[in-house]
Amino acid sequence: xxxxxxxxxxxxxxxxxxxxxxxxxxxxxxxxxxxxxxxxxxxxxxxxxxxxxxxxxxxxxxxxxxxxxxxxxxxxxxxxxxxxxxxxxxxxxxxxxxxxxxxxxxxxxxxxxxx
Numbered sequence: 001x002x003x004x005x006x007x008x009x010x011x012x013x014x015x016x017x018x019x020x021x022x023x024x025x026x027x028x029x030x031x032x033x034x035x036x037x038x039x040x041x042x043x044x045x046x047x048x049x050x051x052x053x054x055x056x057x058x059x060x061x062x063x064x065x066x067x068x069x070x071x072x073x074x075x076x077x078x079x080x081x082x083x084x085x086x087x088x089x090x091x092x093x094x095x096x097x098x099x100x101x102x103x104x105x106x107x108x109x110x111x112x113x114x115x
Contacts, residue, residue: 056082 034050037043056078063077 031053034046034053034101038050039045059078059081060074067077068074
């Protein structure tokens with residue numbers, strides 16, 4: 001069994017509670033900031049960011065409720081989901097700025113036979 005490190009994770013001196021409170025506060029500030037940009041400044045292009053936020057928070061809650069309450073397992077599962085979806089979206093859609101074709105849209109040169 002690995003040795004216990006003081007202040008790491010949810011262990012001894014409340015270090016885990018401090019870290020989770022800081023993370024929660026940062027997440028709330030970020031969500032309020034994005035919500036303000038969308039609502040007050042009309043930045044509708046940020047709507048997918050808000051939808052992604054809601055989706056991954058729901059995924060977090062679903063994994064925590066159905067699979068395990070272990071924070072490491074929950075974070076790993078949702079991180080893998082995030083990585084998979086991000087990779088798949090990058091492979092299947094054109095680049096937003098250059099409009100280059102997606103990676104999966106491989107085109108092969110047509111060879112004309114000389115008859």
